[in-house]
Amino acid sequence: MQRTALTARRRERELDELASEPVDLLVVGGGVTGAGVALDAAARGLSVALVEARDLAWGTSRWSSKLAHGGLRYLATGDVGVARESARERHVLMTRTAPHLVRALPQVLPLTQGVGPRQGLTAGIGFGLGDLLRRDAGTSSDVLPAPRLARPGEAARLVPAVAREHLHGAWVAHDGQLVDDARLVVALARTAAGRGARILTRVRATELHGDGATLQDTLTGAGLRVRARVVVNATGVWAGTVDPSVRLRPSRGTHVVVPAARLGDPAGALMVPVPGSASRFVFALPAQLGRVIIGLTDEEAPGPVPDVPVPTRPEIDFLLATVSRVLDRPLLPDDVVGAFAGLRPLVDSAGPGDGPGLGSSDVSRRHLVAVSSATGAVNVLGGKLTTYRTMAEDAVDLAVKHAGLTAGPCWTADLPLVGAPPRAVPPADALARAGARATQVAAPPLAPALVARYGAEAPDVLAAAALPGASDVVGQGIPGTGHLDVTRAEIEWAVTHEGALDADDVLDRRTRIGLVPADRAAVGDVVGELVEDALKRL
């Protein structure tokens, strides 16, 4: 059994161990931030446990736009430091830690009737500045091509649904795109587990103490008091439920999902300026499983934090109307096959009580790392997916200092995640080779999707499968599921290596089939049976 493999049995064993063995650092929350903290701390040689109330990537981390941003949007608000940090972290992801999970995405801003000349000009200047950030981060144009003006024909090839009438060209600029956000979280958690971190899902922290936490195993209801030299609270928008001093201003972001075929199977993202704004855009982003996701809104979301935020009708209408301004055929509500919303854990500027000299509440960086005066835990909140690594570094630095731990320096910028190609080989070559290995086992059309999701592990996913029909797709023989290229082997792998404990974990987080309710309904039973069989074999 690989050290990076997460399973129900491992969870059970490690949860038992946790009852009697104190750890150096306990992380609460299994989103990108918590998983990043667990990896950073384990890589520094600390003993680590991470507890997640539900499942890895249950929260905001699965509702993102799935972009590894170059920081352009932060330049628009004058946050040069955040912009540079974002571009640098994109570089780290694309060239060292996760080149298998992040690809260069062409973004197309059509210069057409619905886009004013000022908007086109401002966008061009912005792309130029974004390119300076790329160079500053050391990202070569082989990894991320420089922005350029394209002819109408090329724009239409990248985004075929764009209206050709009045189209006189387009800006094409590249940014990083994750194959999936929840997949990044799982890769982080598995890499941390490979370095000894205990990753425990379905374990809720009910109270944080200076020297540990009270936990509840939500599968059995059993309580547990765990001792830790320091606790890191990475519960995102739920932080206030374990720390009364935390003040967040959640803001809801909504996306809709449409079939990629409806927009002509675009290879690039369509960028449409919001009317009246030079810096806000709606994006139609090509995504895996034959989908395009269209976002994003930004709505204040006061009040109690829901388990799963729900998009509103006006938000959906706004997204469809904005993107339709540049399409040959407007999108209608009937074209929408799914919708999802996430809450940004924005830190209130009058944020939580940081102990004197122990933390920084630097709101301009949009993340907060501070020791809570209420719980004694280190809170790490805000930020974004792209910069999870620096958030984790800041949090572990502070945790080490606060608890007087002995630990080495952070080195996660040089630590490849599971599935990353070997360092000595240029990433593209290594991935192509992994694809070739996968192709020997799988039907050829499946290999690119497998490699995009699992990188160098793609052949292992197929080789590890014990159930019959490993390389068949889950929707085999089920009408209307031709766009779902998820293999039966991937369902099994989710249970035997990625810590999925039931069919929901697989449908909604390991594979993302569940983003479209009709897809979920179509293959839900098949996936359920495969999960049951795989669990029995553990």
Ligand SMILES: Cc1cc2nc3c(=O)[nH]c(=O)nc-3n(C[C@H](O)[C@H](O)[C@H](O)COP(=O)(O)OP(=O)(O)OC[C@H]3O[C@@H](n4cnc5c(N)ncnc54)[C@H](O)[C@@H]3O)c2cc1C
């Ligand atoms: C709509 C939207 C789009 C975005 N798009 C992008 C993007 O394209 N690129 C980008 O870089 N960033 C993006 N972001 C920002 C990014 O998604 C978030 O900053 C990031 O995912 C937050 O991760 P987190 O781990 O802090 O929180 P979460 O992912 O919410 O994780 C917190 C976890 O804590 C768990 N938890 C809560 N309470 C407890 C408890 N008591 N005990 C144990 N566990 C608990 C929850 O179940 C949850 O899994 C976007 C955000 C939104 C809302």
